[in-house]
Amino acid sequence: MSPKDRGVSFFATNMNIKSGQIYNENCTATLARMPDNFIDMVITSPPYDGLRTYNGYAFDFETLVPLLYEKMKSGGVAVWVISDATVNGCETGTSFRQALHFINCGFNLHDTMIYHKRNPMPTAGNRYHQNFEYMFAFSKGAPKTFHPVMEATKYRGLANMKNRGTAGTLVYKKVERTTEKKVGNVFSYSIGGGISTKDKVAYGHPAIFPEALASDQIKTWSSESDLVYDPFMGSGTTAKVAHLLKRQWIGSEISAEYVEIATKRLALYTNAPLNSTNASHA
Numbered sequence: 001m002s003p004k005d006r007g008v009s010f011f012a013t014n015m016n017i018k019s020g021q022i023y024n025e026n027c028t029a030t031l032a033r034m035p036d037n038f039i040d041m042v043i044t045s046p047p048y049d050g051l052r053t054y055n056g057y058a059f060d061f062e063t064l065v066p067l068l069y070e071k072m073k074s075g076g077v078a079v080w081v082i083s084d085a086t087v088n089g090c091e092t093g094t095s096f097r098q099a100l101h102f103i104n105c106g107f108n109l110h111d112t113m114i115y116h117k118r119n120p121m122p123t124a125g126n127r128y129h130q131n132f133e134y135m136f137a138f139s140k141g142a143p144k145t146f147h148p149v150m151e152a153t154k155y156r157g158l159a160n161m162k163n164r165g166t167a168g169t170l171v172y173k174k175v176e177r178t179t180e181k182k183v184g185n186v187f188s189y190s191i192g193g194g195i196s197t198k199d200k201v202a203y204g205h206p207a208i209f210p211e212a213l214a215s216d217q218i219k220t221w222s223s224e225s226d227l228v229y230d231p232f233m234g235s236g237t238t239a240k241v242a243h244l245l246k247r248q249w250i251g252s253e254i255s256a257e258y259v260e261i262a263t264k265r266l267a268l269y270t271n272a273p274l275n276s277t278n279a280s281h282a
């Protein structure tokens with residue numbers, strides 16, 4: 001078995017890259033040090049449309065996606081949380097353009113999920129309030145892991161199942177209804193101070209995503225001990241949730257200021273019991 005297939009033990013033998021680290025650098029530099037077929041899952045919200053300058057840092061999207069493809073394991077899933085800005089009266093279409101680039105680089109667009117904000121910032125003018133972002137789930141081949149978020153079914157007890165018998169007559173059968181079903185692909189979250197996270201230090205970053213979102217996606221597309229990578233780690237949401245869910249994780253963040261915020265935030269949890277998180281889909 002080659003080192004890259006050995007999972008956890010690989011980290012001990014590779015001096016270039018370690019799990020449980022946020023690398024203060026351009027994400028393409030971190031990826032370049034990873035072996036191929038290394039990452040089980042990516043979850044991230046990239047900077048887009050120059051909406052925020054994040055201390056002036058930008059990233060080269062065109063170069064990043066083929067690198068991600070190379071470094072992800074077959075069956076790995078990348079969840080890309082993104083929206084569009086409106087410029088001169090027109091939505092930029094960045095989300096769709098990026099999705100098409102992922103497809104051109106070999107990924108499957110496996111599931112276009114929606115991150116619905118229950119309490120969005122009101123928007124002025126003759127448009128409806130912008131209350132969602134895309135959560136594109138791109139996969140390298142068929143996803144190797146799928147633990148869907150479930151919800152209780154409405155009806156209980158026996159249901160009538162109708163089937164055509166071999167003679168063409170209708171045959172009725174009583175079957176026990178299931179008690180749970182997969183949720184739909186629109187995920188709703190409340191957001192904002194004290195809700196997206198309870199960690200006050202995280203709000204030093206201007207654009208965190210809710211811990212509940214990270215938790216739902218990480219649970220769905222990865223298993224314990226899998227390696228989760230966030231190329232745009234920001235305040236450390238992915239790292240914290242991955243840690244609490246017993247995944248290995250690696251992050252990149254180009255701003256030293258945000259790395260410091262994430263490091264302070266993680267220090268609150270790295271000695272805490274690993275089997276709880278305040279994040280859950282609701």
Ligand SMILES: C[S@@+](CC[C@H](N)C(=O)[O-])C[C@H]1O[C@@H](n2cnc3c(N)ncnc32)[C@H](O)[C@@H]1O
Nearest residue numbers: 026027054058059208209232234235237253254
């Ligand atoms: C939308 S924020 C991510 C927020 C994060 N999901 C959280 O919950 O805190 C995007 C981050 O990408 C960082 N960034 C921008 N260009 C980068 C690059 N080339 N490599 C790594 N990080 C970069 C920014 O500094 C910013 O913190």
